[in-house]
Amino acid sequence: MTFRKYLVLAGVTVFAAAGDSMLSHGMKQTGNISIHHLQGVIFAILNPWVAVGILLLLAFFATYMTALSWADLTYVLPATSLGYVILALVARFVLHEHVSPTRWLGIALITGGVGFIASGPEITVHPARSSLSDADAQGTPELEIASKAGERA
């Protein structure tokens, strides 16, 4: 794992937390969406908070895809767990939602649980990688897998 890769993971965390918070704030302003009034979705997107939230989630998506290109799914998701802490802080101090002690404990457990993973290897090295994507592998040369294994060691 290089510094640049940790930076990408940090980006996944921050963009996801900030994006979700802005969406939440915007959706509270636009009010409930009803199944019978789906045009409410269009109005929701016109709300600036929702729009910025969507932009942030796009940034999240770009960093998330980058991370998934060199790390396991079960590594990337937990490695970004710090987002829950950021979300709780934002919900409490920016959106002024009530965060009960029980929820704080839940957030702490989640963060602790996922923190477990961060010290482990980020990618599963498949000896017979052909089982994963035989016909449609476009470019994962053996060289790259070997370099990842070396970097980890």
Added chain:
Amino acid sequence: MKTVYTWSAILAIVFASVVGDVLLARAMKQVGDLGELRRRIGFLAVIGRILGNPTFLLGVTAMAVAFFSLLFALSWGDVSLVAPAAASLTFIGNAVAAKIFLHEHVDRRRWIAAGLVAAGVALLAG
């Protein structure tokens, strides 16, 4: 009634997210390390290669379903419940799905993490 709506939307998010995450993770492994790829063939070519991957497009479709479920959920429930609950349940679903469909090595460390996250989710819902 609002609680039922919120949790239905959360479950919809989780299912669509797991399907989407697994498809996207598989697609990005097919494409290869983006950093190295960008140095070799350039930024636009990398974008083209990603967008031309059918698995990626399917994954994005699933993620779009998850995103609109999220919009519904957020209009009914608090962000400090909806976001962690959906993300954490998705994480557990992903641990199982990644082992089955992506053949990732989900070791004890990763299962313990899944258990702690599950406990955390239960507390968030309480």
